[in-house]
Amino acid sequence: MRILRRTLIFGLCAAALVSTISCKKPAADGSATEATEIAIGHYASMTGSTAHFGQDTDRGVRLAIEEANARGGVLGKKLKLVTLDTRGDSAEAANAVNRLIDVEKVSAVLGEVASSLSLAGGRVAQRRKIPMISPTSTNPKVTEVGDYIFRVCFIDPFQGKVMATFARQNLKFDKVAILKDVKNDYSIGLADAFRKSFSALGGTIVVEQSYSQGDTDFSAQVTAIRGTQAQAVFVPGYYSEVGTIARTADRLGLKVPLLGGDGWDSPDLFKIGGDAINGSYFSDHFAPDVATEKSKAFVANFTKKYGQAPTGLGALGYEAALVLIDSIKRAGKNDPAAIRDAIAATKDFEGVTGKITIDAQRNPQKSAVVLKVEGGKAKFETSIAP
Amino acid sequence: MTQFLQQLINGLSLGSIYALIALGYTMVYGILKLINFAHGEVFMVGAYTGFYAAGFLGVADFEAQNHSFPLYLALLVLIIAMAAAALLGMTIEFLAYRPVRSAPRLTPLITAIGVSLFLQNAGMLLFSPNPQRYPAILSEVRFAVFGVIVTNIKLTIFAVALCLMFGLHLFVQKTWTGRAMRALSFNIDAAKLMGIDTNQVIRVTFAIGSALAAAGGILFGLDQITINPLMGVLTGLKAFVAAVLGGIGSIPGAVVGGLLIGLAEQLTAGYLSPEYRDAITFLILILILLLKPEGLLGVVRVEKV
Numbered sequence: 001m002r003i004l005r006r007t008l009i010f011g012l013c014a015a016a017l018v019s020t021i022s023c024k025k026p027a028a029d030g031s032a033t034e035a036t037e038i039a040i041g042h043y044a045s046m047t048g049s050t051a052h053f054g055q056d057t058d059r060g061v062r063l064a065i066e067e068a069n070a071r072g073g074v075l076g077k078k079l080k081l082v083t084l085d086t087r088g089d090s091a092e093a094a095n096a097v098n099r100l101i102d103v104e105k106v107s108a109v110l111g112e113v114a115s116s117l118s119l120a121g122g123r124v125a126q127r128r129k130i131p132m133i134s135p136t137s138t139n140p141k142v143t144e145v146g147d148y149i150f151r152v153c154f155i156d157p158f159q160g161k162v163m164a165t166f167a168r169q170n171l172k173f174d175k176v177a178i179l180k181d182v183k184n185d186y187s188i189g190l191a192d193a194f195r196k197s198f199s200a201l202g203g204t205i206v207v208e209q210s211y212s213q214g215d216t217d218f219s220a221q222v223t224a225i226r227g228t229q230a231q232a233v234f235v236p237g238y239y240s241e242v243g244t245i246a247r248t249a250d251r252l253g254l255k256v257p258l259l260g261g262d263g264w265d266s267p268d269l270f271k272i273g274g275d276a277i278n279g280s281y282f283s284d285h286f287a288p289d290v291a292t293e294k295s296k297a298f299v300a301n302f303t304k305k306y307g308q309a310p311t312g313l314g315a316l317g318y319e320a321a322l323v324l325i326d327s328i329k330r331a332g333k334n335d336p337a338a339i340r341d342a343i344a345a346t347k348d349f350e351g352v353t354g355k356i357t358i359d360a361q362r363n364p365q366k367s368a369v370v371l372k373v374e375g376g377k378a379k380f381e382t383s384i385a386p
Numbered sequence: 387m388t389q390f391l392q393q394l395i396n397g398l399s400l401g402s403i404y405a406l407i408a409l410g411y412t413m414v415y416g417i418l419k420l421i422n423f424a425h426g427e428v429f430m431v432g433a434y435t436g437f438y439a440a441g442f443l444g445v446a447d448f449e450a451q452n453h454s455f456p457l458y459l460a461l462l463v464l465i466i467a468m469a470a471a472a473l474l475g476m477t478i479e480f481l482a483y484r485p486v487r488s489a490p491r492l493t494p495l496i497t498a499i500g501v502s503l504f505l506q507n508a509g510m511l512l513f514s515p516n517p518q519r520y521p522a523i524l525s526e527v528r529f530a531v532f533g534v535i536v537t538n539i540k541l542t543i544f545a546v547a548l549c550l551m552f553g554l555h556l557f558v559q560k561t562w563t564g565r566a567m568r569a570l571s572f573n574i575d576a577a578k579l580m581g582i583d584t585n586q587v588i589r590v591t592f593a594i595g596s597a598l599a600a601a602g603g604i605l606f607g608l609d610q611i612t613i614n615p616l617m618g619v620l621t622g623l624k625a626f627v628a629a630v631l632g633g634i635g636s637i638p639g640a641v642v643g644g645l646l647i648g649l650a651e652q653l654t655a656g657y658l659s660p661e662y663r664d665a666i667t668f669l670i671l672i673l674i675l676l677l678k679p680e681g682l683l684g685v686v687r688v689e690k691v
Contacts, residue, residue: 047510047515048515049516049517049614051515209660210659211660212661214616214620216611217400217609217610217652219393220396220655221660223396226389227388243519244612248611251528252392253530272517272611274519
């Protein structure tokens with residue numbers, strides 16, 4: 001009994017000691033951060049079924065931060081990037097933003113790619129009054145969360161309109177089928193906008209089919225679409241499912257082009273889709289094969305650092321970080337509220353995906369490109385202005 | 387009509403894969419009264435073993451040159467995957483189920499869920515969480531019969547599934563080990579008293595069930611184009627429902643259940659809405675448990691005291 005008590009007292013002392021040490025440590029770190037660094041958070045799906053989105057975006061963000069630091073940082077301080085993984089899960093996204101604010105003491109947050117995750121993370125950022133810029137979330141609701149939430153990409157209604165215009169006016173189609181992901185706000189948003197614009201332009205949606213993210217069998221939907229006169233199928237989903245859908249369509253003899261949005265933008269689309277995805281079109285933010293001075297430099301630096309050309313997501317990650325760095329400079333101090341005001345005042349900022357002016361809804365005004373898939377690559381087809 | 391036949395063909399090929407997996411559930415349940423929740427993950431590991439074995443045997447070169455992968459190599463891939471899964475099944479049985487075999491029935495059930503979660507996450511770590519395109523182990527040949535598109539892959543799925551199921555039937559009915567399995571499913575203690583090496587028989591049961599799941603995994607990869615480390619979760623659950631529908635513990639029941647679930651899912655997706663495709667499976671589960679808990683081909687056994 002006595003031995004037990006002694007062990008217990010010893011254990012308690014040890015625990016107390018450990019906790020004082022571990023309590024002290026972050027405080028010391030925190031004050032050091034205050035003096036020499038500005039912490040910026042990035043939350044992204046680094047693993048999971050949309051892992052490519054997070055990884056590509058993070059590469060762009062990282063490149064922008066490293067370049068800024070190489071030029072001597074911002075306001076005389078170095079920028080410190082902290083990336084947390086959301087695993088493609090919205091509860092995890094909210095956790096990540098909380099942790100970035102509480103533990104990492106960030107002044108601003110970048111992220112997420114998927115709209116449903118940006119909504120979850122954005123609610124936290126808004127409540128804590130930390131400005132957030134989403135590089136690529138195109139659902140309109142994201143910036144409606146509040147006045148601290150911004151983005152540097154166009155929004156879903158615009159992207160759906162672009163593809164509807166392209167299908168009706170460039171490809172001269174009048175019958176198109178829709179195959180959307182009902183578990184995904186992004187996909188539903190694009191499908192709604194496409195339906196509205198395509199009908200307004202005199203086209204007909206012959207059939208509307210759906211699937212759920214994570215499904216692997218699409219033969220029922222493809223078979224149903226095959227029974228109609230559709231000249232194309234609008235599939236506003238993500239790359240892994242789109243690749244599989246293209247192959248299923250090819251296998252079941254549905255030989256029409258697929259149309260889609262920026263969710264297609266990943267090298268895995270070509271790996272999974274193979275030859276079946278050739279001849280399809282998707283709208284995107286950025287075409288690496290047509291470039292301005294600034295975007296040429298970006299593509300060259302990105303390729304040098306990572307050994308592969310950037311996707312649209314990489315470009316937007318870079319863009320979001322550039323806008324944020326520029327805004328911190330204009331704010332003149334490391335203060336979330338001042339940075340927010342500076343982001344809101346962004347005007348004619350020359351980025352890699354075009355000129356950016358943030359409007360009153362905290363969305364940028366810019367045009368979209370349409371890319372065509374050919375031989376395992378996406379090539380510039382046309383550009384469509386707002 | 388063409389469309390209906392096409393949906394039927396799609397449903398039957400999906401159903402044969404469910405049937406192959408359901409056999410593993412039903413065999414283990416028949417003998418140990420244990421629902422082996424890790425079975426879906428054995429199916430996943432089988433698919434990945436096939437994926438890597440095909441890569442090792444140079445499937446990419448054949449694809450690049452537009453040559454078809456030789457049939458003997460395809461069979462080798464199938465055998466490697468089945469052997470690896472059999473080994474995994476036996477290991478799981480030895481490490482996770484044998485130590486708790488005499489514990490109350492809830493204990494091995496929870497262990498099974500633990501093994502399942504462990505394998506899912508290990509799979510994400512080892513194989514990367516990104517979906518992978520399944521290599522063209524069989525190069526695709528399509529033919530249209532009255533507008534219905536049938537591929538050699540779908541035909542192979544039926545053929546392989548039927549051969550394996552028939553083989554299993556012969557094994558269970560005609561061999562000594564098969565007879566021992568049936569003895570164990572009647573009464574494990576009595577079987578032991580009759581001099582049957584129960585550990586050996588249980589090991590063989592796990593090996594066979596897992597090998598069939600691996601075959602299902604490869605067929606699934608060929609049919610569904612991509613595989614990922616979480617593919618076993620929903621597919622495993624549906625195969626489990628198939629086993630319950632057919633009557634858990636009954637081998638012909640698992641086959642019938644698998645085909646029915648595949649058809650129900652495909653027809654629901656085609657004619658009702660794809661959003662209900664998963665729901666219909668579980669609706670069937672609820673209905674069968676309420677109306678005929680012993681399943682379509684199951685037998686009611688009187689509990690003797």
